Every structure is written in C-alpha cells, then in structure tokens.
Amino acid sequence: MRGAKSAKWVAGAIVVALAATACGGGGDDEGKSKGSGPAGYVSIDVGEPQKPLIPADTNESNGSYVIQSLFTQLLDFDSKGDIVYTNAESVTTDDSKTWTVKLKKGWKFHNGEEVTSKSYIDAWNWYANIKNNQQNSFWFQDIKGYDDVHPEKGDPKAETMSGLKAVDDHTFTIELKYTMPYFNYKLGYTTWAPLPKVFYDDPKAFGQKPVGNGPYKFEKWDHKKLIQVKAWDEYQGPNKAKNKGVQFKAYTTLEAAYKDVVSGNLDMIRQVGPTDLPKYKQDLGDGAIEQPYAAIQTLTPAFYSKTFKDIDPKVLQGLSMAIDRDTITKTVLNNTRTPAKGFTPPGVKGNQNLDTDVFTYNPTKAKQLIKEGGGVPGNKFTVQYNTDGGHKEWVTAVCESIRKATGVDCTGDPKPDFATDLEARDNDQVKGMYRGGWVADYPVNANFMKELYHTTAEANNGRFSNKEIDGLMNKADNAKSLDASVKAFQEVEKKLVEHMPAIPLWYYRINGGHGKNVDNVNVDFHGDLEVWAVTTK
Amino acid sequence: MGRYVARRLLQMIPVFIGSTLLIFCMMYALPGDPVRAMMGDQAYDPAVVASIKKELGLDQPLLQQYVNYMTGLFQGDFGTQIASQRPIADIISDAFPVTIRLTIFSFTFVTVVGIGLGIVAGLRPDTLRDRGLLTLTLFLVSMPSFVLGFLLQYLLAFKWSVTTPTVTDSTDFSQLFLPATVLASLSLAYVARLTRTSIAENLRSDYIRTAVAKGLPRRRIVGVHLMRNSLIPVVTFLGIEIGSLMTGAIVTEGIFNVRGIGIEIYEALSRREGATVVGIASLMVVIYLVASLIVDLLYAVLDPRIRYA
Numbered sequence: 001m002r003g004a005k006s007a008k009w010v011a012g013a014i015v016v017a018l019a020a021t022a023c024g025g026g027g028d029d030e031g032k033s034k035g036s037g038p039a040g041y042v043s044i045d046v047g048e049p050q051k052p053l054i055p056a057d058t059n060e061s062n063g064s065y066v067i068q069s070l071f072t073q074l075l076d077f078d079s080k081g082d083i084v085y086t087n088a089e090s091v092t093t094d095d096s097k098t099w100t101v102k103l104k105k106g107w108k109f110h111n112g113e114e115v116t117s118k119s120y121i122d123a124w125n126w127y128a129n130i131k132n133n134q135q136n137s138f139w140f141q142d143i144k145g146y147d148d149v150h151p152e153k154g155d156p157k158a159e160t161m162s163g164l165k166a167v168d169d170h171t172f173t174i175e176l177k178y179t180m181p182y183f184n185y186k187l188g189y190t191t192w193a194p195l196p197k198v199f200y201d202d203p204k205a206f207g208q209k210p211v212g213n214g215p216y217k218f219e220k221w222d223h224k225k226l227i228q229v230k231a232w233d234e235y236q237g238p239n240k241a242k243n244k245g246v247q248f249k250a251y252t253t254l255e256a257a258y259k260d261v262v263s264g265n266l267d268m269i270r271q272v273g274p275t276d277l278p279k280y281k282q283d284l285g286d287g288a289i290e291q292p293y294a295a296i297q298t299l300t301p302a303f304y305s306k307t308f309k310d311i312d313p314k315v316l317q318g319l320s321m322a323i324d325r326d327t328i329t330k331t332v333l334n335n336t337r338t339p340a341k342g343f344t345p346p347g348v349k350g351n352q353n354l355d356t357d358v359f360t361y362n363p364t365k366a367k368q369l370i371k372e373g374g375g376v377p378g379n380k381f382t383v384q385y386n387t388d389g390g391h392k393e394w395v396t397a398v399c400e401s402i403r404k405a406t407g408v409d410c411t412g413d414p415k416p417d418f419a420t421d422l423e424a425r426d427n428d429q430v431k432g433m434y435r436g437g438w439v440a441d442y443p444v445n446a447n448f449m450k451e452l453y454h455t456t457a458e459a460n461n462g463r464f465s466n467k468e469i470d471g472l473m474n475k476a477d478n479a480k481s482l483d484a485s486v487k488a489f490q491e492v493e494k495k496l497v498e499h500m501p502a503i504p505l506w507y508y509r510i511n512g513g514h515g516k517n518v519d520n521v522n523v524d525f526h527g528d529l530e531v532w533a534v535t536t537k
Numbered sequence: 538m539g540r541y542v543a544r545r546l547l548q549m550i551p552v553f554i555g556s557t558l559l560i561f562c563m564m565y566a567l568p569g570d571p572v573r574a575m576m577g578d579q580a581y582d583p584a585v586v587a588s589i590k591k592e593l594g595l596d597q598p599l600l601q602q603y604v605n606y607m608t609g610l611f612q613g614d615f616g617t618q619i620a621s622q623r624p625i626a627d628i629i630s631d632a633f634p635v636t637i638r639l640t641i642f643s644f645t646f647v648t649v650v651g652i653g654l655g656i657v658a659g660l661r662p663d664t665l666r667d668r669g670l671l672t673l674t675l676f677l678v679s680m681p682s683f684v685l686g687f688l689l690q691y692l693l694a695f696k697w698s699v700t701t702p703t704v705t706d707s708t709d710f711s712q713l714f715l716p717a718t719v720l721a722s723l724s725l726a727y728v729a730r731l732t733r734t735s736i737a738e739n740l741r742s743d744y745i746r747t748a749v750a751k752g753l754p755r756r757r758i759v760g761v762h763l764m765r766n767s768l769i770p771v772v773t774f775l776g777i778e779i780g781s782l783m784t785g786a787i788v789t790e791g792i793f794n795v796r797g798i799g800i801e802i803y804e805a806l807s808r809r810e811g812a813t814v815v816g817i818a819s820l821m822v823v824i825y826l827v828a829s830l831i832v833d834l835l836y837a838v839l840d841p842r843i844r845y846a
Contacts, residue, residue, distance in 0.1 A: 050575065050620040060577055133589050135575070138582040152584055204622070223623070223631055224796050256703045256794045263694070265701065388807060417807050419569025422578060437578060451580055458580040 037228070040244030042518050042534045044268040045257035047250040048224045052207025055193040056127035056134040061528070064190050066248055069229050069531060070212035071193035072237050074101060074120075075184070081294070081347055081443030081525050083184065086237045087115065087194070087213065089170075091187060096179040096480065103170040109196040110217045110232060117172035119194035119213075121164045125149065126200070127191065130156055136191040138458070142183060144175045179478050181485035185349075185442040215241045215532050224250050241532045242520070261287075261515050268514040268521060268529055274390065277334040277511060284513040292338055293527035294347040294440035295508035296448065299383060299398070300462040300501070302430035307381045314373030316500035317358045321366035322405035323398055325359070329506050332397040336511050340504035343448055343493050347525050350445030350486040356497050359504065363405035370406055380409035381432035386421035387414045391435055398505070425461040434461065436502055443525045444482075445489045449473065453501040464501035538837075542830070549826045557819045558603060564811035565599050571619050571809035593619060606812065610819075616812035618805075625816045628801060633820070635707040636790075636797030640782045642713055643721035647782075648775060651725045655732020655771075660759070662737040670733065674726035682785075686719045686792040703794035716793040720786055724778050731774055735767040765839050772839065776832030780825040 037043055049063030055071050058064055074088035085091075089102040107115040126132055128140040130150045140146055144163030149156045163175035176183060186192075194213060199206045210218050215237065216229035227248040231241035249266060251257035254273030260266035262283050272280045281288040301308040301316065325339035342354045357365070370376065383399060385391040392414065399410035413431060415421040424430055438459070441447050450473050451457050455465040472495060476488030512529060514521045517537055522530045572589050573581075590596045594605055609616055615625035658670040677685075693699050693715060704712045739745060740763065748758045787799035798817050805813035836843045 048621075052622055059579060130584060130588060133585055133592065135581065135585060137585055138580065150582075150584070207622070223628075250796075251703075252791050252794050252796075252800055256792070259690075259694070260703060263701075265703075417569065418578075419571070419574035419807070419809050420567075422574055423569050426573065439579070441579070458582070459578075 037247045038245065040536055041228075041247055042243045042245075042267045042531065042536060043247040043249050044529065044531060045251045045254075045260075045266060045270060046227075046248035049227075051135070052204070053210045053218075053221075054134070054203065054207045055123075055195075056136045056139070056191045057207075058190070059136055062248075065528060065531070066227055066229070067190050067193070067210075067212075068214070068528070069216040069246060070210055070214045070218055071190065072212070072214040072235075072239070073190065073192045073194075074103075074187045076239065077188055077443055077525055079347075079522065079524065081349055083188070084238060086239065088187075091184045093184070096181045096183070097176050099174045099176070099183060100167075101172050101174065103172075104236065105170055107213060107236060108234060109213045110211050111196060111198065113196045113198075114169075115194055115213050116169045117166040118169075119196065120192075121160075121166055121172060122200075123193070123195035124164060125160045126195070128161060129159070132203075136189075139186065139189060139191045142176045142178070142180055142186075144177050146177070181477070181479050181482045182349075182442070182444045182446055185444045185482075188442055215239055216246060219245070226250065239530075239532045242535050243518075243532075244536075246531050258513075261513060264515055264517065266515065267518045268512065268531075268534070270510070270512045270529060272511050272513060274334065277336065280511070280513055284515070287514045287516065287521075289512040289514070289521060289523065289529075290335075290509060291523040292346060292507055292509045293523060294345045294443055294525050295527060296340060296343070296345045296438055297337070297505045297508070298340075298436040298438075298502040299433045299505060300436040300503075301433045302428070302461075303463050303465070304428050305431055307377050307432050311376075312373035313498060313500045314369045315376055316373075316503060317497075318366045318369030318373060318406065319376075319402060319408070320358050320500070320503045321360065321362045321369065322402045322408075323503070323505065324361045324401045324405075325506060326361065328394060328397045328401065332394050333506070334511075336509050337506035338509060340506050343496050343502075343504055344445045345440070345448070345507040348440055348443045348445050348448065349482075350490050350493075352490050352493065354494060354497060358497055358500075361401075361405075367406050370408065376408050379407070380411070382411050382413035383432060384413040384415060384421065384424060384430050384434040386416070386418045388417040395435065428463065430461070433503075436461070439508075440526050445486060445493065446473075446476065449489055449492055449496065450477070453496065462501065464499075466499055466501075469495055469499065469501075542834070545830050545833070549823070552826065553819065553822060554607075556822045557607070557815055560815050560818045561603050561606070561811065562599065564809065564814055565602075567809060569809050571595075571811070574808060575620050589619075593617070606815065615816045618813055619810055620808060625813050628813065629798070629816060629820065632796060632798045632801045632817075635795060636783055636786055636799065638707065638710075639713055639717055639720065639786055639790075639795060639797060640779065642710065642717035643724075643782055644775075644779060646717060646721045647724045647728055647778065650721075651728030652732050652768075652771065654725075654729040656736060656759075656764075658729070659733040659736030659767075660740070662733075662740075667733070670729060674729050677722045677726035680722070682719055682723060683788050683792060685722055686716075686789055689715060689719060690792065707795055707797075713795070716789050716795055719792075720782060720789045723785075724774075724782065727774060728771060728778075731771050732767065735770055736763060739763055739767050769836065769839050772835050773832055776828045776835075777825075779828045780821065783824065784821060 046065045047062045049066055050060050051057050051063060053067055055067050058067055072086045074091060076084045076086050078084050087104060087107055089104050091099060091101050093099045109115060124140055127134045128137050128146055128149045137150055143161050145161035148158035149161055166172045196211050198211055208221060215232060215235045217232040219228040219230050221227045230245040254271060255275060257266060257269050258272055258276045261269045329337045329339055341359050344351045383395050385395050395412045399412060402408055402410045415424060425434055438448060438452060451459050453460060453464050454473050455470050472492045476485050476492060479485035479488050508527060510523050510527045518534050519537060520533050520535045522533055524530050572586050594602060606616060618625055618628060654670055658667040661667055694701060700715055701712060706712060745763060748762050786797055787803055790797045790799040802814060802817045
C-alpha cells in the first residue's frame with residue numbers, strides 16, 4: 001500500500017515539476033520576445049534564399065528581396081512603373097541601339113570602393129560568361145558580343161562583350177545587337193547590379209557575405225533562420241533606408257508568420273495564408289495590405305497536344321467566356337485576385353482597355369463560339385497544375401464553370417510538385433492546357449507578350465507560333481521610341497485576342513500586412529513590400 | 538556479448554549500403570530535374586542548366602553517381618547542395634542538433650510520464666483512475682498530432698499567452714516544451730497503455746504471488762520484481778520510437794516553425810536534392826540501427842535469462 005502511494009506521488013511530482021518549469025520558462029520568455037530584433041530594425045517574413053547572394057544568380061523572391069536591399073542597379077521604378085534613377089544620372093539613346101549610361105559621382109560600395117563604369121562592365125561580363133553558370137545570364141543576350149561569352153555550346157570565345165565600352169570612370173556605352181526601345185526598362189532588374197573588386201577574388205565566399213552598393217549593408221546570415229542587414233549611412237540614392245536595419249526571418253508556414261505578426265513578434269508579412277484571409281483585415285486593422293501588382297495567371301493551351309493542335313481560336317474565346325472570373329475570384333480565391341481584362345496587367349506601361357467581351361462571362365455566347373469553331377476535340381480537355389502551390393481549388397472551380405456553361409468536360413491534371421510540372425511543360429508533355437503565371441520583370445507591356453508568345457521565346461511553353469504576330473512583335477521592337485514601341489505592342493495585344501495564345505484569368509493582388517510597430521509599408525510594381533521606406537514607431 | 542555486438546555492427550554495413558542505394562534509386566526515379574526546377578517558371582537558359590549539371594556530375598548514369606556519392610561519403614564528404622551550394626554536412630549539422638534536442642526532450646517526457654502513468658494505472662486495474670487513464674490515452678491516440686498542435690498553440694499562445702506561438706530559438710527549452718509535448722503525445726499514450734497492461738498482467742503472475750508470500754516489502758516487489766519484467770515490451774517500443782520521433786517531427790516542426798531535419802528533408806524532397814535526402818536518410822538509418830541494437834542489449838539487463846553469444 002505505502003509503496004503504491006509513493007509511486008503515485010513521485011509520478012505526480014514529476015508531472016507537476018515539468019509543467020511548472022515549462023510554464024515558468026514561458027512566462028519569463030514573454031517579456032523579451034516582444035518586438036523584433038535590435039531597436040529600430042524592422043522584420044519581414046522573407047525565407048531562406050535558394051542560392052548564394054549573387055545578383056545574377058537569383059530570380060526567386062526570397063533571394064531578390066535581400067539582394068535588392070544590398071545592391072542598387074542603375075535605375076528603379078515607382079509604383080506607377082515609371083523610371084526612377086538610382087545609381088545612374090541618366091540612361092539615354094538616340095537610336096534605341098546604343099545606350100549611354102552616366103553614373104552619379106561619389107557612390108561607393110560598402111567597403112569604400114568607388115562605383116565606376118568598370119564596376120558595371122566587369123560585373124556584366126562575368127554574369128554573362130557561360131563558365132560562371134549564372135541563372136540570369138540570358139538577361140544580357142541583347143548586348144552585342146553576348147554570343148562570344150555565352151555560346152550555345154562549348155567554351156566562350158571571349159572574356160568580354162564587345163558592346164560594353166567605358167568612356168570614362170562615370171560614363172559607359174551599351175551597344176545592342178538590335179534596336180530595343182525599352183532596353184532601359186530591363187536595367188531595373190536586380191540582375192544588372194555592379195560588383196566590387198573583392199567579388200572576383202572568391203565569388204563563392206562573396207555569395208555568403210556580399211558587399212554591395214545598396215541602401216543596406218550585410219550583417220549576418222544565420223542559415224534558414226535569419227538574414228540581417230543594417231542601414232548604410234553613406235547611401236545616396238532616393239531609396240535611402242528610413243529604418244535602422246532589416247531582419248529577413250524565415251518561416252516554415254504562412255500561418256506561423258501570420259501568428260507572429262498578430263502577436264507582435266514580426267513586423268511585416270508578404271502574404272496571408274488562405275486560412276487567415278477571411279479575418280486578416282479584422283486582426284490587423286490599418287495594417288492589412290491589399291494591392292494589385294503586375295502579374296497574371298492564365299490557362300495556356302499546349303498547341304502541340306492532340307486536343308489543341310490546329311484549334312480554331314473561336315473555341316478558345318468560347319472557353320474564355322465560359323469562365324465566371326468574378327465569382328471565382330470572390331469566393332474560391334477570397335478576393336485575392338482581380339479578373340483579367342486583357343493580356344497585360346495594370347501597372348505596366350501600355351496596359352489598355354481592350355474592346356472585347358472575350359473576358360466576360362457569357363454562357364450563351366460561349367456555347368455558340370465553341371460550336372462555330374468546331375468544338376473541342378473529344379469534348380474534353382485537361383488543365384495541368386502543381387499541387388504544391390495551392391492551385392487545386394481554382395482549377396477545379398474554373399473547370400466546373402466551363403462544364404456548367406458549355407458542357408465541355410474539363411478536369412484537372414495534377415502534378416505532385418512544381419519540378420514535375422515544369423518537366424512536363426519543358427518536354428512538351430502537357431496533355432491539354434497548363435496553368436501559366438507571369439510576374440513582370442520590367443513594367444512594360446512587351447514583357448507580357450514578347451517573352452510569352454513569340455515563337456522563339458523561352459517561356460513559350462504552349463509552343464504558340466504565329467508568323468503574323470512574330471512579325472508585329474519584331475516590328476514593335478524596332479520602333480524608334482519607347483512610346484511607339486508600347487503603342488505597337490498594344491496593337492499586338494489586340495491581335496492576340498483574335499488568336500488566343502492563352503486564356504487570361506486574373507491579375508494578382510498582394511494580401512499582406514504589418515503589425516502596430518511599423519508604418520509606411522508600400523508595395524512596388526512586382527508585388528514586393530518596399531522595406532527601405534518602412535518606419536518604426 | 539562482445540562478439541554479438543561486433544556481429545551486429547558488421548550486419549549494419551550491408552543494411553546501410555542497401556538502404557542508401559534504394560533511396561538513391563527512388564530519388565533518381567522521381568520525375569523533375571533539380572537544376573531545371575531551380576530556374577523557376579520564368580525564362581531560363583538551357584545551356585546554363587546543362588553546364589551546372591555537368592559540373593555536379595548529374596549527367597552521369599545512376600550507378601556512377603551512386604559510386605561517386607559513396608566514395609565521397611567514406612571520405613567524410615556528404616556532397617554539395619545544388620541550389621544553395623553549401624556543403625550538405627553543414628546543413629545536417631545545423632538541423633540535426635535541433636531535432637535531437639526536440640527528440641530527447643519528448644523522449645524523456647514519453648518515458649517518465651508514460652511509464653509513470655502506466656504504473657499508476659496498472660497497479661490498480663479496473664479502478665476509476667485506471668479507466669480515466671484509458672480514456673485519456675484513447676483521446677491522445679485518436680487525435681492527429683497536427684490537430685493537437687494547433688489546438689495547444691491556439692490555447693496556450695493566443696488565448697492565455699503562456700508561451701510563444703512559434704519557436705524562435707531552438708536552444709531555448711521553454712520554447713521547445715510545446716512542440717515536444719505534442720510530438721510526444723501519441724507515443725506517450727502507447728507507452729502508458731503498454732506499461733499498464735504489462736504491469737496489470739504480471740501482477741497476477743506466480744512469481745509476484747511468491748514474492749508477496751515471502752513477505753517482501755511492497756516497494757521491492759514493485760520496484761525490482763514487477764518492473765523489470767514488465768518493462769521489456771515498453772523498452773522495445775521506446776527503442777523503435779526514437780527513430781519515429783525523429784522522422785515524425787516533420788508535421789510538428791512545421792506547425793511550430795522548428796528548423797530541424799523534418800523540414801530539411803521535406804524541402805530537399807520537393808526540390809529533388811537527391812544528395813541531401815540520401816545524406817539525412819542514411820543518418821536516420823544509422824540511428825534506427827543503433828537504437829535497435831541498444832534495445833536488444835537492454836533485454837539482457839532486464840531479463841538475466843536472455844544471453845547473447
């Protein structure tokens with residue numbers, strides 16, 4: 001008897017002791033974990049960059065956030081998509097082929113080295129060189145001499161591109177292979193950042209501890225947890241940091257990050273997860289952010305597939321009219337998207353109001369158009385998507401809408417993850433349509449047409465090919481001025497409606513938010529929060 | 538005993554090679570190319586993809602890749618992660634201690650509380666407190682860990698603010714308490730039930746009756762005679778549980794933002810980082826093997842009749 005009692009007491013005591021220490025610990029902890037990081041720093045849920053921090057080797061959002069804070073290119077864009085000069089005094093051209101860049105004087109890298117023409121030219125030559133395997137090397141393909149440093153096969157024939165010439169320390173010229181009226185817009189991409197001399201000593205080490213010329217100076221990278229940057233006092237650009245520094249904190253789930261914003265452990269969240277969307281405006285109050293940015297979602301037919309080979313565009317127009325975009329964006333997508341009205345999203349130069357009803361829900365006309373066009377072969381098709389990206393719900397809804405309106409049977413063709421999805425697209429194995437998405441690289445309408453629907457475009461995974469449209473795009477590229485080119489591309493967009501290389505669905509909106517400790521949180525044209533402008537309270 | 542251990546250790550070698558080869562083949566068979574996937578769905582240059590693959594040796598046939606990998610491994614080189622270009626050894630040594638900390642924490646919890654509750658209930662079977670325990674454990678067994686995780690997170694962190702909702706510092710044991718409890722809950726229920734049944738059964742056995750008849754003090758009967766025999770099935774379970782706790786942490790690590798190997802292996806899988814997956818998985822294999830060896834050796838300690846040659 002006595003034994004049993006003591007055993008019970010021991011067990012009980014252990015439970016109590018464990019609970020007590022844990023609760024005590026939790027209580028102590030509360031005080032110090034409020035707020036975020038050193039005083040004056042702001043924090044945001046930017047996860048671990050995929051790759052080392054080299055400007056030309058990053059095109060995913062986590063890495064580019066950090067790179068944008070550390071590096072500054074020649075120019076940037078305001079919220080309307082207009083050019084704002086940062087490191088450049090001016091970027092000018094007379095013939096859209098040779099561009100002259102004048103740099104602002106007195107700019108320095110964080111280690112004190114001056115930013116000169118050479119900092120840019122050497123960096124670009126290094127980025128473009130095939131030997132260095134830079135992911136974004138193709139961004140330099142318009143420059144004369146690119147093929148020498150980046151041949152399709154074999155070793156490079158030259159170390160430098162002949163199109164880049166330094167005039168003096170603060171002036172250099174870029175000669176292109178052809179005319180391109182909107183080339184200066186491309187220069188706003190993070191890939192075009194300059195590099196200091198230390199980079200070439202050991203690019204690998206530099207990627208872990210970069211030295212840039214941007215508004216923030218690198219402090220530390222605690223892998224998978226945190227990257228911390230500190231505001232750089234000597235920065236002279238228009239986007240000078242208004243806070244003392246930034247902590248990019250990695251979260252495993254959107255929900256966890258959201259909880260931390262609500263409880264005050266994190267200042268900003270870029271995207272609110274689906275479970276929290278219905279209540280985030282209530283939770284965050286003034287801190288809720290809902291803004292459109294230049295990105296679009298489409299359904300893209302694979303024009304090599306059995307179903308859509310030699311399809312009459314009328315059928316695609318009909319399918320487009322069978323999609324109830326208004327209802328789907330409101331219900332299934334929780335108002336996180338805006339129904340598309342064309343092939344270019346608002347916020348890019350040349351976005352226009354197309355005079356067409358192809359993007360408006362109209363079951364009667366949809367049925368009629370599909371009939372006129374000869375119908376969908378087999379009266380059914382599939383939509384390929386990756387299940388790891390939250391696309392299942394809307395694909396199902398779109399299919400349901402098409403089926404209800406026209407009787408054409410539409411089903412999802414799920415791929416387990418993004419890698420598998422991409423492989424099927426690259427190898428021309430898409431059976432019907434696939435979900436396409438495109439975020440602006442630079443805010444000009446050409447970016448949403450030339451890169452997606454030109455026969456030779458790399459991202460033209462539907463293999464849409466139309467000589468007339470190719471010709472019109474090439475002509476638009478040859479235009480004398482940016483305005484003329486934008487206008488010409490507006491004409492291309494009108495033509496695209498007749499040929500339907502894809503069915504535009506909706507434009508993206510960012511649904512993020514910030515906590516009570518910070519203010520002045522704005523969104524730029526490609527949907528990133530502008531961390532430099534954020535102020536602490 | 539020594540010979541037995543040596544033989545068991547030698548047996549681990551083919552098991553290790555076999556399992557790594559199997560995982561290697563599985564990763565290879567999955568569709569999707571890791572280098573291509575890294576480029577995302579915007580434009581990219583196929584020449585760069587080919588060049589990176591060549592540099593990493595990913596253009597070679599499967600067996601050649603496996604041989605290269607194993608030779609590297611025996612020289613202590615786990616390989617390099619494709620995207621981040623960091624050594625996989627670094628990634629493992631970042632993530633492993635976190636998971637081990639979490640596992641040790643929840644393992645201790647499972648052992649102490651689970652066995653404790655089992656004893657309490659088992660000594661008095663079919664009484665109110667026994668039924669209470671059975672109900673409680675039934676509740677825990679039937680509750681998926683993510684439900685329990687979200688529930689506790691909601692109650693403790695948001696309703697009552699006793700703890701932080703997510704783990705910001707994995708070296709802080711007070712922050713690890715919640716995820717460790719959630720992780721432990723399922724095993725805890727099993728351990729408690731196993732102990733309870735085993736004790737209740739042995740309580741009625743002849744040798745206990747003999748011990749009681751001899752007039753031994755109750756403490757000695759329970760502590761030495763009863764416990765030693767009753768713990769054999771529990772120890773077996775606990776040994777295997779170490780491995781499952783480590784891998785089973787994936788969901789829990791996700792909910793509480795614990796940066797351990799669960800998340801690491803999940804990310805590596807979805808990015809097709811073969812070398813990372815194989816590296817972590819082979820470590821798990823080793824842990825499983827060692828754990829089961831320890832369990833087998835513990836049998837001899839608990840039951841002197843078991844001898845190894």
